[in-house]
Amino acid sequence: MQTHIQIRDLNVHYGSNQALKNISLEIPRQQITVIMGPSGCGKTTMLKSLNRFLELSDDTHIQGYVLIDGQDIYAPGVDVTEIRKKAGLLAQRPFPLPMSIYDNVAYGLRIHEMQKGRDLQAAVQHYLEIAGLWDEVKDRLHSPANSLSIGQQQRLCLARGLAVEPEILLGDEPTSALDPISAQNIEQRLLDLKQEYTIVMVTHILRQARRLADYVIFMYLGEVVEHGPADEVFENPRQPRTQAYLSGQF
């Protein structure tokens, strides 16, 4: 297992409320790492520490280190837009940008000036294909993105995120707003994408975690209770709290 992201002594406070307590762990490259735990345990906070989204809320205090490829993303002088370009986010509910389907995918390429010397049209098609949306939208690329169904919107958001060529994909319960078929579709995409991307996702659905995870982080009340390869954690959980959670006690 090769480490991609390393978290060291991470503590996060919202005001006087401590959301993450002394987190230290490593996240493997090109695997699906699932963060699970009951609601309010700090899963999303941990996820958002990886693309520096925590600092968007006021009164958040972050101590400790998050290293991506050995580089501390919280070090002074680090360009936050570079971090977010490297670690794409698939949100809980899809939020397409207020523009056409085509422009949604082209948006990231344009702001990062990545379209120079490239065929923008071909790039848009490429990422829509990876997200499994191309066949459904190829005849209406210039329709408003809000005309898509919610499941299609989530795949559009995936295509949009992939277009800026991230190394890491963060998923914040990315299927929770979707119908079962759309959710299955997204899960399949994630399984395909782990060949090339490091995927970290939060879920509160135990069965989804079992289906997708290569590596598991189990959190409870802001602490990491247990983390390790999925087989080990699911088959032989060492901590009583993990055993209780896996057997559905909370």
Next chain:
Amino acid sequence: MKKSHIEEGILKILMLLSFGLVAGSLGFILLTVLIKGLPALNLAMLTQTPKGGYYLGKEGGILNAIIGSLYLAGGATLLALLLGLPMALYLETYVGRARWGSLVRLSLDVLWGIPSIVYGAFGFTLMLALGMRASLLGGILVLALLELPIMTRAMDEVIRMMPADLEQASLALGATRLETALRVVTRQMLPGILTAVLLAFGRGIGDAASVLFTAGYTDRIPTSLLQPTASLPLAVFFQLSTPFPEVQQRAYAAALVLTAMILCVSLGSRWLSARMKRYTIK
């Protein structure tokens, strides 16, 4: 009958009454202006400037006031937009709900409430101190001040309705706050911003008191920013205060022109904003 049904019935009647009051007032105003103004309205009114003896009932028109009003309100709206949009974006993107932001909003609300004659007097004093004469420029500046709080607060409210997740969707792609503001926030808000701009334009073009001292009044169409200019509200005011019935009727014709212009602007903006809403995210 159950008590809740009776309550609902009473409320429905009250709502119908208030709707009738609003629609009735609008209809009454339009009808008055139409009945009194239409007979005096002719092509000459719209295409000519006042000739000698116009204010005694002789020939001429109010083209000077029509063009003057468009110049004044157009210039002021543009100026207010140039200041107001960055201010509204700044308020939302950088200041948010922090204390400094509420102070700015409070100031804008107070400015919104200030009567336009006070703006006029303020502008007049300022122009006296600067040695400026009543002019198109003076009128535009004071009207822009009058429109600024209206436009900025209207845009601020629109921008505040912006779903935070939409901004985050852009930030998550590595966009800066400025790129997000310019390419996403502005686009999502465009229909609302347009409404805010036209609200301010409507307020500006209909205001008499603020241009009374600052823009002056003249029978000529201004050819430079430093010349005085006529305006429709003042054309109504001056003509209505003459003792001659023909001239008073022309005041109603001028009011009709002004009302028609505002109606066109507001209907046009509704059509445009409905078209642009196609892309916005709910």
